[in-house]
Amino acid sequence: MNESTIIDYEEFLRTAMLSSNVEMLDELIADDLIFVNHFGQILSKEADIEAHRSGNLKITGIDVLEQRIRLLNTLALTVTRVALTGTFEEEPINGEFCYTRVWEYRNGELKIISGHCSSTT
Template structure:
């Protein structure tokens, strides 16, 4: 059953999404650690299942360095005690020293924690059209 997302929750999720975008751009591992649930499941654009520690290490080590994240559009929907965010973005940066720029579609599930919200599930796919 879908319930109405109250304005405060929607604003909180929009702020969380912006904090996540900024943390990714700055490879701010401390901020990412706070925004990602400990039991995070992330399916990347190549279908690999990545856990929180792996995601943090990619930023900590410099393997992934993002230069730009442009949000093209987004949808926020309530899911009981969680919130679904669907967005399309253009990512630009380097991965293992190789430059890249691509459009990706993300789906994230934000769950309420004792203190804030955290991403518990994320999936991304390349946009090829």
């Protein structure tokens, strides 16, 4: 695992989020995911993916503004600040958000095991 691989996987995730590709999201996210959204709610993998599957979350733009990566043995930590646009339950989303993700190399695959989102605006 190296920084270039993590950048690639972050881009796979960005693409999957933009297209609400639930199959790709399912591949990238660990079954035991713990995700804290910008409201402070703790979500499971299924809840995270269901927002895309149901159409409640529609992301139209994710522009990466800054990204930092730390490699730690079988883990990688990413902190990514983005400009995000879209809708959630028909309410507009338009702002800067900071995502922290923990990627783990397990069973020959990289998976997101934990994540956190904060609004920066």
